[in-house]
Amino acid sequence: MHTPSDMTPLFSLADGFWTRTWLRHPASTEVGRETDFMFIWLWWFCVIWFVGLMILMVIFVIKYRRKPGTIAPPSSSHNTPLEIVWTVIPSLFLVWIFFKGFYGYIDKIVAPGHAIDMNLTAFKWGWQINYPNGSETPTTGRVGFREIPVFYMPAKTPVRLKMQSKDVLHAFWVPDFRIKQDVVPNRLMTVWFEADGPNEKTTTRHEVVSKDSPEGKKRPDLVALSGAAYTEHLVFCAEYCGTEHSEMAAFIRVVEPSVYEAWHTAIGTPSDPIELGKRLFKTKCASCHTDDGSSSTGPTWKDLYGKTETLKDGSQVLVDDAYILESIFEPGAKIVKGYEKQNMTSFRGLLNPSQVQGILEYMKSISVHAPKSETPTQ
Amino acid sequence: MSGYGHHGGSYLESKGSFWTNVVDWATTVDHKKIGVMYLFAIMTMFFFGGMAAIAVRLELLEPVRPIQDAAGAIVGVKGQLFGSSDAVSLEAGNNMYNVLFTLHGAIMVFMVIVPSVPASIGNFVLPLMLGAKDVAFPKLNLLSWYIYVVGSIFAVCSIILGGVDTGWTFYTPYSSSSWLGQPKVVLMVLAAFILGFSSILTGLNFVVTVHKLRAPGMGWFDMPLFVWGIYSSAIIQVLATPVIGITLLLLAFERFTRIGIFDPALGGDPVLFQHFFWFYSHPVVYVMILPGMAIISELIGVHAHKKIFGYKAVAFASLGIAGVSFIVWGHHMFTSMSETASMIFSGLTFLVAIPTAVKVFNWIATLYKGSISINAPMLYALIFLFTFSIGGLTGLPLGTLSTDLHLHDTYFVVAHFHYVMMGGTIMAIIGGIHHWWPKMFGKTYNEKQAMIAAVIVFIGFNVTFFTQFFMGTRGMPRRYASYVDEMQIWHHISTGGSLILLVGFLWHLFVLVQSLVAGRKAEKNPWGGLTLEWLADSPPEEHNFPHEPLVTHGPYDYESAVPYHWDPKDYPVPAENLKAAGAH
Known part of the structure; x- marks a missing residue:
C-alpha cells in the first residue's frame, strides 16, 4: 500500500475533477483510495473505447449512407489479422484489470494481524457494535428524521468487525471507505478498515462538556469527547431486508486514537460505581472469586467488606478500603488463612482509580457488614 | 386447405364470424398467430411493468419522511406515491415502495424480457427464416403460450392480494420467513415456476426446429445470425431453467418438511439459495440479451445492405457467450x-x-x-450500439473485485443492468418490431413519426439511467424507499427522464396503432432483405410459402444477389459478381 504522494503520476488521476464528480471525494481509507484509482482508471478506459467506437459508427453512417440506384461496393467481410488483434488487445487489458482489482480486493478483505476486534450485530432494522470492553455506544445521531447509532472509531488504527445477523441478510456498507460485506445469519463475516484521522478540512468538533457539569457527571463519554475533532461517515444496509431497509443506517465518527481510548474507557464506566464494579467483577474477578457466598479459588466477596479475617500467621485484619486496595495491587502481602497456596496476579496498572472505586462500592453493596453511611448516594 | 403447392390466403384472413375467429386464434398451432399472441401478451405485461416503474420513480421524488407539527407530533408522511398529507404510517409508505419495485422487477424479468424476443418475434420469424412451414412441435408451442398466460395470472393474483415485497430475487431467509403468513409469496414463486416451463418448451421447440427444419440448401453457416442468436439462447433456456424450478421446489420442500436447506433458523444456508438462484438467473441474463443481439445482427446487415463482418465470429460469439454464461453466476455474490x-x-x-x-x-x-x-429499425440498431456499449463497459468496474465491493447493490448496478436489459433487449425488440412489422401485419407505419419516437425514447432512457450511475458511485443503495437529502436532485433528474421515456413509448404505440388502422399495404420486401422471410408474402400466407424454398445464396450476400422481389435495375449487381456467386 502507498500513500497518494508516493504513487506514480498516474495515481493523480484518482484525486481530481472526476473523482469529485463520480465519488464525491477521495476515499477516507488507504485501501479505499486504491479503489478510487481503479475506478477512475476504468472510467477513462471506458471513455476511450466508447468514444472511439461511437466516432467510427457515426462516421460510417454518414459516409456510407445509401445512394439510390447504387449498391455497396464489394469489400472484405472478414479479416483474420484484424479480428485477432481486436480480440487479443482487449483480452490483455482485461487480464491487467482482473489482477489489479484482485489485489485491491485482497487489501480490503484481509485485516492486519494487529487490528482491534469488535463485534457487530445486524438486525431488522439496525446495527449494534459491542466494543472490546463489551460496551455499546450511548450516542445517537440523526439522518433524515431517524435516530441512528453513532459508532466512535480510532483513526489510523485498523479495526476489524466480526459481523453476525440476527434474522435475515444485511450488508454493511461504508461508502466513504469503499467497503461492503454481506452479513449472513449463522455465519461470522468480517470486514476491516483503517480510517484517516480527522483533519482540518473535513472535521467538526464535539461540544465542550466539563467533568463537573450536570451532563458531564451523567455522561463520562461526553467528557472524554469534549472538544475533540471528528470526521463522520454514513453506514448503510446494502442488502434488501424489508420494510425499513432504507432506514437501516448508522454513523461512524473517527476520532484521534487517544480520544477513542478515553471514550472507550468512559463507556465502560457507568456513572453508577456499583454497576461498574459488578461489570468488572464479571469480566476480571469472577474466575477466582464469587459474589454469592459459594467457595472458589479465592474468598467469596459476599459479606466480605467490613468482616474481620484471620490471616495465615494467625493475626487478624479488618477488610476495609485499605486492605482491599493492598490485596488488589500486592496480593501476596496479607494472605487469608486457608488460601496460602493461591497466587493471585497483581492488578497494578490494569485498573484505574474509578474502577477500583467501583469494585469497592460493589463489595460494600453485597456485604451486611458494610457501614450504611458509606453507601454512595448518587 | 393445405396451402402447399398453391397460393393460400394470408394467415390474418378472417375465418368467419367473430367467435369463429376467437376460437380459431385460441386453438391455433400456427407459429405466426402464436407469435402475435405472445407479442400482445408481452406488450401488455410491459405496460404494467412500465407503470410500476413510473410509480417507483414518482415515489422517489421525495424521501419517505414524517411531517411533524410544531409540537413534534407526526401528522403525516411525505414522499409517498399516493398523497402526502394524509396520516399514513411510515411503514405503509415503505411497504408500498417495496411492493412496487418487486412488481416492476418480477414482471419485467419473468414476463417481459425473458420471453420477449424468442417467444414473439422468434416464434414469428424463425420458421420463416429457415424456410419451414412451422416450428417442430406446433401444439407444444401453443401449450407454452397457455402456460405463459397461466403463470402471468398467478402473478396477477399475487398482486391483487396485496403484492410481494421480496424483490424479484426472492432471497432467503427474508422470502421464506413470511412464507406461511403470505400466500401471495407462494403465488408469485409459483408464477415464476410455471413461467419457467413455458420458457423450457419454447427453447426445446426452437432447438429442434433449427436442427431439423432448415430449407434444402441451408447449411449451418447459411443460417441468418438471428437464428444463431435464438438457437444459443434456446440452449440456455433448456439447460438452466430447470435449476430455478428445482430451487423453488426445494424452497417449498423446506417449508413443509422443516428440513433446513436455505433457512438459517433450520440450519440451512441462505448463500446456497443465492448460488442456486444465480445459477439459473445469470444464464438467463444471456437468454435476455442474446436474442436482442440476434435482432441487431439482422437489422445492421439488412439496412446496411452489407455482409455481416466476421459472420462466423459473431455466430461463435453467441455460442461462446451461452457457454461462459453458465460459469459466471458467482459475480452476483462477491460480498457473500x-x-x-x-x-x-x-x-x-x-x-x-x-x-x-x-x-x-x-x-x-x-x-x-x-x-x-x-x-x-436502423435507428434502433444504432441506439442499441450506443446504450449496449455503455451497459457492457460499465460491467467492467462491477466485475473488478475491488471496485465491486463499493458498487455492489447500489444504483450503479441498477443503471448497468438497465443499460444492458433495456438499452439492449428492449431497444432491440422495438427495432425488431418495426423491422418485421410490415411482414407481420402487411401494413406500413409512419417512418418519420417512428423515428421521432425513437429519439424521444433515446433521450428519456439516457436521462433516466445515466443519472443513476452517479447516484450509485456517490453512495445511494438499491431498493431504498428513502434517502439522504443530497441525493434528491439526482432522483429528480432520473424521474424526469422516466416521464420522457413514457412519452416516447406512447408515441410509438400511437404510430403502430395508426399503422394497423390506416397503414398502406406493405411490400413483400420493403428493406431488401436476403433472408427467406422476405421471400414470403406480407403478411405471409397460412403455411408461409407456396413451395418449399430453395436456398441459393447466403443470408447477407448483398454483393452477389438481388433481394427477393426487387428489380435488378434498383439493385444493380455487376454481372461478374452474379455469375461468381451462382445466384438466381
Missing part, C-alpha cells in the same frame, strides 16, 4: 462468498467481455463501406 470463489468468478466474468466486445466490433465494422439506410 469466500475470497477464493470471488477471485475465480471475477476472472471468469471477464471472459464474457471478450465475445461481447467482438460482436460490437463486428457490427461497427459491418457499417464500413455499406449502403446504409436510416429508418426506425
Whole structure:
C-alpha cells in the first residue's frame, strides 16, 4: 500500500475533477483510495473505447449512407489479422484489470494481524457494535428524521468487525471507505478498515462538556469527547431486508486514537460505581472469586467488606478500603488463612482509580457488614 | 386447405364470424398467430411493468419522511406515491415502495424480457427464416403460450392480494420467513415456476426446429445470425431453467418438511439459495440479451445492405457467450462468498467481455463501406450500439473485485443492468418490431413519426439511467424507499427522464396503432432483405410459402444477389459478381 504522494503520476488521476464528480471525494481509507484509482482508471478506459467506437459508427453512417440506384461496393467481410488483434488487445487489458482489482480486493478483505476486534450485530432494522470492553455506544445521531447509532472509531488504527445477523441478510456498507460485506445469519463475516484521522478540512468538533457539569457527571463519554475533532461517515444496509431497509443506517465518527481510548474507557464506566464494579467483577474477578457466598479459588466477596479475617500467621485484619486496595495491587502481602497456596496476579496498572472505586462500592453493596453511611448516594 | 403447392390466403384472413375467429386464434398451432399472441401478451405485461416503474420513480421524488407539527407530533408522511398529507404510517409508505419495485422487477424479468424476443418475434420469424412451414412441435408451442398466460395470472393474483415485497430475487431467509403468513409469496414463486416451463418448451421447440427444419440448401453457416442468436439462447433456456424450478421446489420442500436447506433458523444456508438462484438467473441474463443481439445482427446487415463482418465470429460469439454464461453466476455474490470463489468468478466474468466486445466490433465494422439506410429499425440498431456499449463497459468496474465491493447493490448496478436489459433487449425488440412489422401485419407505419419516437425514447432512457450511475458511485443503495437529502436532485433528474421515456413509448404505440388502422399495404420486401422471410408474402400466407424454398445464396450476400422481389435495375449487381456467386 502507498500513500497518494508516493504513487506514480498516474495515481493523480484518482484525486481530481472526476473523482469529485463520480465519488464525491477521495476515499477516507488507504485501501479505499486504491479503489478510487481503479475506478477512475476504468472510467477513462471506458471513455476511450466508447468514444472511439461511437466516432467510427457515426462516421460510417454518414459516409456510407445509401445512394439510390447504387449498391455497396464489394469489400472484405472478414479479416483474420484484424479480428485477432481486436480480440487479443482487449483480452490483455482485461487480464491487467482482473489482477489489479484482485489485489485491491485482497487489501480490503484481509485485516492486519494487529487490528482491534469488535463485534457487530445486524438486525431488522439496525446495527449494534459491542466494543472490546463489551460496551455499546450511548450516542445517537440523526439522518433524515431517524435516530441512528453513532459508532466512535480510532483513526489510523485498523479495526476489524466480526459481523453476525440476527434474522435475515444485511450488508454493511461504508461508502466513504469503499467497503461492503454481506452479513449472513449463522455465519461470522468480517470486514476491516483503517480510517484517516480527522483533519482540518473535513472535521467538526464535539461540544465542550466539563467533568463537573450536570451532563458531564451523567455522561463520562461526553467528557472524554469534549472538544475533540471528528470526521463522520454514513453506514448503510446494502442488502434488501424489508420494510425499513432504507432506514437501516448508522454513523461512524473517527476520532484521534487517544480520544477513542478515553471514550472507550468512559463507556465502560457507568456513572453508577456499583454497576461498574459488578461489570468488572464479571469480566476480571469472577474466575477466582464469587459474589454469592459459594467457595472458589479465592474468598467469596459476599459479606466480605467490613468482616474481620484471620490471616495465615494467625493475626487478624479488618477488610476495609485499605486492605482491599493492598490485596488488589500486592496480593501476596496479607494472605487469608486457608488460601496460602493461591497466587493471585497483581492488578497494578490494569485498573484505574474509578474502577477500583467501583469494585469497592460493589463489595460494600453485597456485604451486611458494610457501614450504611458509606453507601454512595448518587 | 393445405396451402402447399398453391397460393393460400394470408394467415390474418378472417375465418368467419367473430367467435369463429376467437376460437380459431385460441386453438391455433400456427407459429405466426402464436407469435402475435405472445407479442400482445408481452406488450401488455410491459405496460404494467412500465407503470410500476413510473410509480417507483414518482415515489422517489421525495424521501419517505414524517411531517411533524410544531409540537413534534407526526401528522403525516411525505414522499409517498399516493398523497402526502394524509396520516399514513411510515411503514405503509415503505411497504408500498417495496411492493412496487418487486412488481416492476418480477414482471419485467419473468414476463417481459425473458420471453420477449424468442417467444414473439422468434416464434414469428424463425420458421420463416429457415424456410419451414412451422416450428417442430406446433401444439407444444401453443401449450407454452397457455402456460405463459397461466403463470402471468398467478402473478396477477399475487398482486391483487396485496403484492410481494421480496424483490424479484426472492432471497432467503427474508422470502421464506413470511412464507406461511403470505400466500401471495407462494403465488408469485409459483408464477415464476410455471413461467419457467413455458420458457423450457419454447427453447426445446426452437432447438429442434433449427436442427431439423432448415430449407434444402441451408447449411449451418447459411443460417441468418438471428437464428444463431435464438438457437444459443434456446440452449440456455433448456439447460438452466430447470435449476430455478428445482430451487423453488426445494424452497417449498423446506417449508413443509422443516428440513433446513436455505433457512438459517433450520440450519440451512441462505448463500446456497443465492448460488442456486444465480445459477439459473445469470444464464438467463444471456437468454435476455442474446436474442436482442440476434435482432441487431439482422437489422445492421439488412439496412446496411452489407455482409455481416466476421459472420462466423459473431455466430461463435453467441455460442461462446451461452457457454461462459453458465460459469459466471458467482459475480452476483462477491460480498457473500469466500475470497477464493470471488477471485475465480471475477476472472471468469471477464471472459464474457471478450465475445461481447467482438460482436460490437463486428457490427461497427459491418457499417464500413455499406449502403446504409436510416429508418426506425436502423435507428434502433444504432441506439442499441450506443446504450449496449455503455451497459457492457460499465460491467467492467462491477466485475473488478475491488471496485465491486463499493458498487455492489447500489444504483450503479441498477443503471448497468438497465443499460444492458433495456438499452439492449428492449431497444432491440422495438427495432425488431418495426423491422418485421410490415411482414407481420402487411401494413406500413409512419417512418418519420417512428423515428421521432425513437429519439424521444433515446433521450428519456439516457436521462433516466445515466443519472443513476452517479447516484450509485456517490453512495445511494438499491431498493431504498428513502434517502439522504443530497441525493434528491439526482432522483429528480432520473424521474424526469422516466416521464420522457413514457412519452416516447406512447408515441410509438400511437404510430403502430395508426399503422394497423390506416397503414398502406406493405411490400413483400420493403428493406431488401436476403433472408427467406422476405421471400414470403406480407403478411405471409397460412403455411408461409407456396413451395418449399430453395436456398441459393447466403443470408447477407448483398454483393452477389438481388433481394427477393426487387428489380435488378434498383439493385444493380455487376454481372461478374452474379455469375461468381451462382445466384438466381
